[in-house]
């Protein structure tokens with residue numbers, strides 16, 4: 001007998017790609033369990049299976065930076081903050097933070113299928129006696145039109161969003177005069193895609209080529225250094241509310257037209273903001 005729970009939760013992570021660099025990802029999680037029914041006629045109570053799987057993901061790789069430690073140019077070392085990750089291909093980056101902010105994976109590259117298999121194995125090892133196995137399926141949200149990935153950290157967040165390199169893949173809607181503006185949406189999504197978003201106040205160092213962002217948060221001290229051209233500096237914390245407001249103001253100035261922006265933070269949630277000219 002099999003039991004399924006589709007759209008059980010989402011995973012929001014950043015990952016290091018040897019081809020694209022730092023990428024923001026949001027994955028939908030579907031679960032399939034196979035096993036024997038108990039005396040109550042259930043394989044696993046829906047009310048228990050959902051929090052069980054979500055807890056494992058939330059306490060594991062969700063809101064971390066996934067690092068393929070066998071990729072060319074990756075080094076991992078201990079440092080005062082916890083772990084220091086350095087990369088050199090396709091560009092140099094250094095990230096420091098508490099160890100729980102990173103998921104080290106013994107692979108050359110990270111694929112959504114390999115992550116799903118790893119999580120399925122972890123859950124299968126922890127399964128109740130009547131369950132034979134647990135299989136997770138991860139998928140990108142199907143987005144027609146403009147979408148972008150980004151990475152960031154929210155130092156004031158008390159949960160795992162304070163981690164300096166976690167990310168999201170998000171829709172972007174832009175309106176002017178009551179009409180959606182697909183070409184502006186695509187233009188801005190292309191510009192934002194796989195950038196690191198940071199608050200201006202957290203810049204510890206900046207020169208013509210690189211930028212270092214540093215902050216202390218409840219889980220520890222975090223630092224990230226990466227090429228300036230991969231960054232997007234906002235005047236305020238990079239919450240989705242501030243991203244929407246910043247984007248609305250940028251587009252309104254660019255087009256000299258009042259603009260509304262609906263910015264998403266990953267899947268199915270976000271903020272709306274208007275900028276008037």
Ligand SMILES: Nc1nc2c(c(=O)[nH]1)N=C([C@H](O)[C@H](O)COP(=O)(O)OP(=O)(O)OP(=O)(O)O)CN2
Pocket residue numbers: 009010012058063154157159161166238239240241265266
């Ligand atoms: N009003 C806002 N609340 C939060 C923001 C924000 O921008 N505005 N941002 C965050 C974090 O960036 C976080 O990454 C959001 O992730 P989320 O998946 O929502 O967080 P949870 O894991 O706690 O939620 P799930 O239900 O487990 O998906 C947080 N809040």
